[in-house]
Amino acid sequence: MNTPHTSIDAARLSFLLNELRLPAIKTLWPRFAETADKEGWPAARFLAAIAEHELAERDRRRIERHLAEGKLLPGKTLETFAFDAVPMISKAQVMALAAADAWLEKGANLLLFGPPGGGKSHLASAIGLALIENGHRVLFTRTTDLVQKLQAARRDLALEAAINRLDRFDLLILDDLAYVTKDQAETSVLFELISARYERRSLLITANQPFGEWGKVFPDPAMTLAAVDRLVHHAIIFEMNVESYRRRHALERKRGPGRPASQATPANLAEAELAE
Template structure:
């Protein structure tokens, strides 16, 4: 799922995950950075293969906000290992702010970028969400509602018009 921040990618991914869980599937929803950090620890402890194999119990792994992974060889290499391990065996759902064409900002190595994207697009459905940010829309609406209610800014009936004259005559 691709789209600008605030477009609802994470909420839609969570809803899909929940629907699958309700139908008996096993789903892991995680921020990509959190999972990558756990996989890096596993790599340092020489347990990366075991950690990735443990993720096989999940029918779907939802990696939220993949674009926030630092452009660091250690982080992106464990992410690539996960993508490669699940390729054609298990499902991955990704949310990202950048389309594949900008993933050179995620993976520092162009060959790794191409290989990761190649594996991800094969057998996949791509959702491009070209929508306005929900948070921006909500903030703009809240801004319009600030201040005194409009009833105080306009004269709505004849009674309000006559009120100042009554004060003047008294």
């Protein structure tokens, strides 16, 4: 049974741990202290044990915060990505990019090109998730949504501040770049974002159209050339020219059980789409 002196010490210790912002140690120390007393732990072992739990809890809370702010696509992980359906993508290379941060430190970019439904958004979000789990800050956003926010900031004479706030993210994922409206005001804020992060902070961009079609995104040819130049200067480019997952799944549903698998062709793809 605790003596009054012990109770006072516990209350004082709880206060001190609050002041030091050590919530995990505040919660765990009585249990660890009891174990240490029973097993005769040296003081150093007791201190190391509770310190390790505090650090682990801080890591967990940080990852939770970063996941909440990252706005990644739900359920999109590297484990659920069908690498076998995208044979031109090296799984080993993707895993290395997700696990290492050398390319982020250099402000390098990752560009994913391919037709709709080929898994670009899934892969981009999955890489973002792995990086968050490894301690980095990532934001996933549709390009059009971010552009609209930056336009609003420009109208409020706060564009520079808005772009600077994005610096806290080690990686900014711009999904569906090609869907930006070909409007000078919209594309100019996008260009300013690309220029501001150049060689400082990394971008991951998904796009349905190759660089040769980016005149549809940036109406000014000089701006198109300058944007592409900045993006590719330090970039890893993945070409994901594969059959759409959605089309393939539509074909499988139409084929039904027990029928042999077949290679998709333009004819049967069109037939499946018309039947949807």
